[in-house]
Amino acid sequence: MTDLDISEVAHRAGVPASTLRFYEEKGLIAPTGRRGLRRQYDPGVLERLALIALGRTAGFSLDEIARMTAPDGQPSIDRQMLTDRAEELDRTIRELGVLRDSLRHAAACPAPSHMECPTFRRILKAAVSGVVGVPRKRASGPP
Amino acid sequence: MTDLDISEVAHRAGVPASTLRFYEEKGLIAPTGRRGLRRQYDPGVLERLALIALGRTAGFSLDEIARMTAPDGQPSIDRQMLTDRAEELDRTIRELGVLRDSLRHAAACPAPSHMECPTFRRILKAAVSGVVGVPRKRASGPP
């Protein structure tokens, strides 16, 4: 068998082993067995972890991902849900685009205070009447 | 004076009063005074709240926002930080774009299981070797 040790999976997937155990508890992944105490995984788990990461990036919760992917591991995703989420993503993307440009402007803006810059205030005005869903960022800095 | 009652601010900004109190505790906003016990706010607080919302959307934490905006309320944002964040946003935007397209594809894909669709697997493969920062979505559905 070409099963992978948990540490191997952790390394390749770029997540700590504790996360794999956590995902297992949540029913998201499962080891094929144990070597002694140690979990062994089918290499396919990497794909599954990628799917989970993808789902998380798309804004799905772990529970949603668990629900979307059948018990046997085949994604049986509700197509309407996907379409809805794509729409949402599209909105988010547009918002973030405006935001990125705003940040760039703010960084380059010569006004002593951003509040005195008409462009910044305009952006703010647009934001005040538009932003509803606020995406969060995962901590990505050093531990 | 044309100061606004906390309920008025909450209503206009679309946030519960508890959030305003919480933001005050964090040093993000401040009432101009009280009418009896009730907080009164300068209308400018709405702009400030918009700035906070904007910052949150951009992925800044409340603490970062508090640090970025001077005690007197003038944003004195570190320009390098802004540029960095704009870069980050740009990456996120591109990722989300791929993701949106993937979701649309998955929704339309005729394959019985997404895992059997070459396109889906290709996307997954791209995701497995690229995704690092995972943006979170604020719960936006019904309570």
Added chain:
DNA sequence: GTGCTACTTCAAGTCGACTTGAGGTCAAGA
């Protein structure tokens, strides 16, 4: 056979951003 070390379990802790609950106060309307 003996260590070392990386794994194991399980409970509890953390983090950010709020929300909720209990008990209190006060401005305004009947």
Added chain:
DNA sequence: TCTTGACCTCAAGTCGACTTGAAGTAGCAC
């Protein structure tokens, strides 16, 4: 004047996604 109800404070709770810590165990090198 009295009631009402929206505000007040402060502590504690919640939620999602993990992480951490203590105590135990087994595969591998020697």
